[in-house]
Structures are given as structure tokens and as C-alpha cells.
Amino acid sequence: MKNLLTIAGSDSSGGAGVQADLKTFGALQTYGMSVITAVTAQNTQGVTGVENISPEMVKAQMDAVYADIQVHGTKIGMVSSAAIVEAIEEMLIKWRPVNVVLDPVMVSKSNHRLLQPQAEKALFEKLLPLAALVTPNLPEAEVMIGSSIQTLEEMEAAAQRIFRLGPKAVLVKGGHYTGEAVDILYDGNEMRRITCDRIPGKNTHGTGCTLSSAITVYLSRGDSLEQAVRKAKAYVSEGIRQGLSIGGGVGPLHHYHPFYLPF
Numbered sequence: 001m002k003n004l005l006t007i008a009g010s011d012s013s014g015g016a017g018v019q020a021d022l023k024t025f026g027a028l029q030t031y032g033m034s035v036i037t038a039v040t041a042q043n044t045q046g047v048t049g050v051e052n053i054s055p056e057m058v059k060a061q062m063d064a065v066y067a068d069i070q071v072h073g074t075k076i077g078m079v080s081s082a083a084i085v086e087a088i089e090e091m092l093i094k095w096r097p098v099n100v101v102l103d104p105v106m107v108s109k110s111n112h113r114l115l116q117p118q119a120e121k122a123l124f125e126k127l128l129p130l131a132a133l134v135t136p137n138l139p140e141a142e143v144m145i146g147s148s149i150q151t152l153e154e155m156e157a158a159a160q161r162i163f164r165l166g167p168k169a170v171l172v173k174g175g176h177y178t179g180e181a182v183d184i185l186y187d188g189n190e191m192r193r194i195t196c197d198r199i200p201g202k203n204t205h206g207t208g209c210t211l212s213s214a215i216t217v218y219l220s221r222g223d224s225l226e227q228a229v230r231k232a233k234a235y236v237s238e239g240i241r242q243g244l245s246i247g248g249g250v251g252p253l254h255h256y257h258p259f260y261l262p263f
């Protein structure tokens with residue numbers, strides 16, 4: 001059994017954030033643990049409130065987990081403030097966990113800021129260099145490089161520029177692009193386009209959280225980065241296919257995949 005940790009924000013509606021991460025860990029038969037960074041009041045229609053956990057409490061949660069339990073993979077999602085970024089950085093340097101996957105969450109699909117603007121620089125400078133993989137979506141990649149991305153070639157150029165900020169690898173996600181769901185994976189040597197059919201359907205709340213959690217699971221099991229991304233994309237695609245029409249807005253993808261359990 002692999003033990004997986006998510007460091008992320010809570011989504012009261014259960015579609016994204018810590019709840020999506022723990023559902024992914026569970027569906028993929030790993031033991032899930034959580035460090036909560038912020039609590040959001042959120043549903044399928046939007047985010048109506050955000051309250052941060054104190055940096056001291058974030059550090060206490062990380063100390064509690066890393067001091068006691070072997071952690072085979074750590075996924076980082078919503079970090080909310082510069083002070084929380086610094087707390088996480090301090091603990092990552094202290095505990096040196098393996099397989100750290102950073103989803104640089106900035107804005108929800110419903111267009112609510114989940115990272116304070118003044119925290120962006122801290123996230124880039126302090127957490128990117130500690131990540132085995134960083135997984136920006138297109139709007140996040142645009143903020144990271146400071147220019148717009150319109151084509152697959154520009155996604156590839158963005159991956160190269162983000163790589164220079166220090167992570168061991170970059171996955172620029174193409175969920176916000178048109179046509180097939182193409183993600184660009186760059187590890188400093190090879191540039192790969194990893195493609196899945198675009199699944200029709202509106203219930204895509206939590207795709208980014210789920211993808212990064214599933215990648216962390218597969219890395220913890222010893223898969224190569226490319227293999228981990230391919231398996232995680234397959235998991236997300238099936239989740240969208242089975243998406244749940246709950247609530248009045250964008251419903252969540254579904255996490256029950258018996259046919260994936262042999263992974």
C-alpha cells in the first residue's frame with residue numbers, strides 16, 4: 001500500500017481540492033492523507049468564501065504526517081497566500097518528501113481567485129524548484145510566462161520557459177484548448193504531446209486536482225513520468241465520461257472506476 005498526501009484547500013461541494021484528491025487516492029487504492037491550507041465555501045456554481053488556515057497550523061499538519069508516516073507521494077494544490085507558500089517551503093526543505101507534484105492553482109473554473117496575486121511570485125520562486133512535476137493549465141501557464149498561449153507550439157515554448165524556473169518537469173494542460181485534450185510534457189530533454197479524445201459533457205469540476213493526484217499515485221508506484229501522466233489522463237477521461245449532474249452548475253467528475261483498480 002502506498003501512502004499519499006495532499007496539501008490543498010477544502011472544497012465544500014466535494015468536487016475539487018482536498019476532497020477530489022482523497023477520492024482519487026481512494027479510487028486508486030492508496031492510503032490518502034491531507035494537510036488543509038484553506039477552507040472554501042464552494043459549490044458547482046462558484047466560490048462564495050475563502051478562509052486561510054494559519055501558516056503555523058499548515059506546518060503543524062505537515063510535521064505531524066511526515067514525522068510519523070512514510071509518504072510515497074505528495075500533491076500540492078491551492079496554497080492561497082505567500083505566508084502559506086513559505087510555510088510549505090520550509091517543511092518541504094525539512095522533510096524532503098519524494099514525488100512532489102505541484103498543481104499551481106490560481107483561479108477556479110467559476111473564475112474566483114484561489115491564490116492571492118501577491119503570492120504568485122512566492123509560489124514560482126519557492127515551490128517550483130522543489131517539484132518533480134508542475135502542472136499548470138493554460139491560464140496558469142500564461143501567468144507564469146507573462147504572455148498569451150494560442151497554439152500547441154506556444155504551449156511547448158511555455159513548457160520550456162516554465163522548466164527554467166526550476167521544476168524537474170512541466171505538464172502544460174490543454175483542457176482549456178480546443179479539439180483533442182492535448183497536454184504537453186517536458187522534462188528538459190524530451191517534449192511530448194500526450195493526447196486523449198475530448199470527452200463531451202459539462203461536468204468537469206475538479207479535473208486538474210484529480211489529474212495531479214492521480215499522477216502522484218502512479219509516480220509513487222514507480223511508473224515513469226510519461227506513463228504516470230498517460231494513466232492519470234485515462235483516469236480523468238473516464239471520470240468526465242461518468243461525470244455527475246449534481247447541482248445547478250458545473251458538476252464534478254466521478255471517481256468510481258472498477259475497471260482501473262488493477263493499476
Ligand SMILES: Nc1ncnc2c1ncn2[C@@H]1O[C@H](COP(=O)(O)OP(=O)(O)O)[C@@H](O)[C@H]1O
Binds near residue numbers: 175204
Ligand atoms: N473534456 C475533456 N475531455 C478529456 N480530457 C479533458 C477534458 N477537459 C480537460 N481534460 C483533461 O483534464 C486534465 C485537466 O486539465 P484542465 O482542465 O486544463 O485543468 P484545470 O482543471 O486545472 O483547469 C488535462 O489532462 C486535460 O487534458
Ligand SMILES: Cc1ncc(COP(=O)(O)OP(=O)(O)O)c(N)n1
Binds near residue numbers: 205206207
Ligand atoms: C479548494 C479548491 N482547490 C482547487 C480548485 C481548482 O480545481 P480544478 O481541479 O482546477 O477544478 P476547477 O475549479 O477548474 O473546476 C478548486 N476549485 N477548489
